[in-house]
Amino acid sequence: MDRFILILLGIVALFSSITYLIWRVSPRVKLVKYTPTVLCLLVGVYFFYIGKTGQVHEGFADLANIILSMMFLAGFVSGLATSIIIDLIVPRFKSK
Numbered sequence: 001m002d003r004f005i006l007i008l009l010g011i012v013a014l015f016s017s018i019t020y021l022i023w024r025v026s027p028r029v030k031l032v033k034y035t036p037t038v039l040c041l042l043v044g045v046y047f048f049y050i051g052k053t054g055q056v057h058e059g060f061a062d063l064a065n066i067i068l069s070m071m072f073l074a075g076f077v078s079g080l081a082t083s084i085i086i087d088l089i090v091p092r093f094k095s096k
Contacts, residue, residue, distance in 0.1 A: 015082070020082060021035050
């Protein structure tokens with residue numbers, strides 16, 4: 001369980017940094033920084049669907065797909081939180 005939490009924290013750090021780097025590269029286009037978030041949501045929902053419907057009948061593949069879904073959804077939440085923080089908090093500091 002400790003390894004899983006460390007993996008989730010690594011994913012959170014990865015997608016937060018990707019979102020931040022995209023914002024630094026193109027600060028004028030606001031929607032570009034949401035692309036990793038949308039991709040993580042789509043992939044997470046896909047793995048959840050595959051794991052829930054049980055299309056793969058090989059041992060614990062359904063469980064592995066649910067775990068992958070949780071990992072991508074953690075990336076979705078962290079990327080979304082970082083994007084919202086960048087949109088709401090950073091302009092307040094620049095205006096002062």
